[in-house]
Amino acid sequence: MIVVEGLHKHFGGARAVDGASLAIRQGSITGLIGPNGAGKTTLFNVIAGEHAPTSGRVLLGGDDITGLAPHELFERGLLRTFQIAHEFGSMSVRENLMMVPGGQSGERLLGALFSRRRIAREERDLRVRADEVLAFLTIDHLADERAGNLSGGQKKLLELGRTMMVDARIVFLDEVGAGVNRTLLNTIGDAILRLNRERGYTFVVIEHDMDFIARLCDPVICMAEGRVLAEGTLDEIKANEQVIEAYLGTGLKNRPRAASAVPPYGDVAASAAVTGDPVVRGPIMLSGARVRAAPDAGTGLADA
Numbered sequence: 001m002i003v004v005e006g007l008h009k010h011f012g013g014a015r016a017v018d019g020a021s022l023a024i025r026q027g028s029i030t031g032l033i034g035p036n037g038a039g040k041t042t043l044f045n046v047i048a049g050e051h052a053p054t055s056g057r058v059l060l061g062g063d064d065i066t067g068l069a070p071h072e073l074f075e076r077g078l079l080r081t082f083q084i085a086h087e088f089g090s091m092s093v094r095e096n097l098m099m100v101p102g103g104q105s106g107e108r109l110l111g112a113l114f115s116r117r118r119i120a121r122e123e124r125d126l127r128v129r130a131d132e133v134l135a136f137l138t139i140d141h142l143a144d145e146r147a148g149n150l151s152g153g154q155k156k157l158l159e160l161g162r163t164m165m166v167d168a169r170i171v172f173l174d175e176v177g178a179g180v181n182r183t184l185l186n187t188i189g190d191a192i193l194r195l196n197r198e199r200g201y202t203f204v205v206i207e208h209d210m211d212f213i214a215r216l217c218d219p220v221i222c223m224a225e226g227r228v229l230a231e232g233t234l235d236e237i238k239a240n241e242q243v244i245e246a247y248l249g250t251g252l253k254n255r256p257r258a259a260s261a262v263p264p265y266g267d268v269a270a271s272a273a274v275t276g277d278p279v280v281r282g283p284i285m286l287s288g289a290r291v292r293a294a295p296d297a298g299t300g301l302a303d304a
């Protein structure tokens with residue numbers, strides 16, 4: 001459904017994306033993993049029209065969509081979730097959802113002049129739809145809560161809810177689990193699975209939590225240094241020599257234990273998750289906060 005061909009995005013001398021090629025299958029939940037600085041967020045930003053690529057192409061259903069603006073991609077059902085903007089924090093959760101669909105009559109002058117009734121009806125429909133979305137996500141009890149008061153995980157659910165207010169075909173989620181507790185992360189995972197199975201959503205998910213990836217994603221694509229290293233099931237990825245080296249920054253060939261190597265990204269937990277090393281694999285692994293605590297100059301929007 002989405003094909004990325006030889007994509008480059010350079011920032012001055014920094015090659016954030018350096019010749020990435022990949023395909024996202026319709027109806028899949030594709031995982032995108034890789035060490036910090038691998039170029040995952042930049043790849044999202046280019047696909048989603050936030051950045052023009054330096055070179056390369058992005059195709060959606062065979063159409064060249066390279067460099068289209070986010071609103072044009074939105075019209076084609078391609079959606080990237082955004083953090084709830086500051087100014088919407090004082091609005092209720094329900095209002096945040098009702099804001100999403102574009103083109104309501106009430107926003108157009110002619111509509112305002114000629115059909116108050118139609119506007120009232122649309123608002124009512126929107127409200128019904130918003131409440132359905134909240135029920136689906138099991139946060140209907142939060143409908144009247146100020147969005148700014150939500151926990152990190154609840155905000156992620158609301159972001160997912162915003163994609164449900166439009167007929168999204170493909171949704172990009174960047175580090176949905178960062179700073180989210182396990183229970184809410186499971187709820188988010190449930191919602192993603194149900195949206196995929198019951199409504200045919202395609203997802204591309206960047207996440208450091210390998211349990212989350214294991215539960216949801218097939219295939220998994222691993223990036224490092226701006227390129228795609230490997231694609232396959234998570235087990236295949238974990239066994240891939242290049243992937244292990246990318247996470248560790250040093251070959252494993254002569255090393256009996258992954259934990260003995262020092263990863264360049266300052267994150268033993270991330271390495272352990274990929275290698276499956278039982279010594280360091282434990283409750284410490286891969287919380288987004290831990291991974292993000294590593295030095296990372298990444299300035300992806302969703303990380304901001």
Ligand SMILES: Nc1ncnc2c1ncn2[C@@H]1O[C@H](COP(=O)(O)OP(=O)(O)O)[C@@H](O)[C@H]1O
Pocket residue numbers: 011014015016017034035036037038039040041042043296297298299300
């Ligand atoms: N706006 C930007 N300006 C300059 N360098 C950037 C910018 N965005 C990302 N980079 C650099 O590109 C590389 C990839 O970053 P990013 O896409 O955020 O990686 P990831 O999401 O995999 O951690 C990093 O080295 C980062 O510093």
Ligand SMILES: [Mg+2]
Pocket residue numbers: 040041042298300303
């Ligand atoms: Mg990122």
